[in-house]
């Protein structure tokens with residue numbers, strides 16, 4: 405099935421996993437903005453649809469993934485959540501711990517000449533706290549609920565863990581809003597640091613901080629894509645959450 409202009413970028417990323425790297429390279433938002441059409445997402449990123457098509461053409465195979473390994477839609481929610489926890493949550497915690505230390509050190513040493521580093525330090529600290537709270541909601545409430553409902557074959561008999569808590573009513577909306585908030589923080593980081601460009605007088609820690617932030621940003625795109633466009637979509641389609 406070829407890519408159709410009516411498909412959203414989130415759908416394209418699910419259907420054609422090779423598109424993910426193209427979207428990353430061209431800075432097209434396919435995770436938090438996964439519901440946009442390819443045309444709208446390209447317009448927002450200042451890239452032509454033709455450029456995307458051309459980049460996709462270079463990245464074979466671009467046929468829909470027939471193989472179960474890379475087709476996330478074929479995975480159970482248990483497999484998906486296990487993968488997200490092992491691949492993305494562990495990495496996010498580890499790298500944020502490192503980035504927090506680096507951002508404090510780099511702001512202390514270079515903050516006088518590069519005052520934006522004070523704001524970078526504050527944003528990294530905020531993100532680390534927010535991401536910890538966010539992942540705890542997923543790990544303690546949402547993922548166990550989804551896998552419990554999947555195992556029992558329906559919602560009946562599975563206690564709703566969200567009532568009266570921060571995820572009451574619309575857990576997925578809260579989580580997706582939080583994904584968007586982190587995305588906004590990364591936009592601010594990019595503005596502050598001129599897309600993570602290190603100055604000439606940067607030391608190794610300075611470089612490691614910016615490289616680590618780029619690494620975390622790309623990992624978060626893939627992480628949020630799997631949650632928003634695959635796992636949460638599956639939960640909505642199966643009528644488990646709305």
Ligand SMILES: [Fe+2]
Nearest residue numbers: 488539542631
């Ligand atoms: Fe997550």
Ligand SMILES: [Fe+2]
Nearest residue numbers: 542579583631
């Ligand atoms: Fe999440």
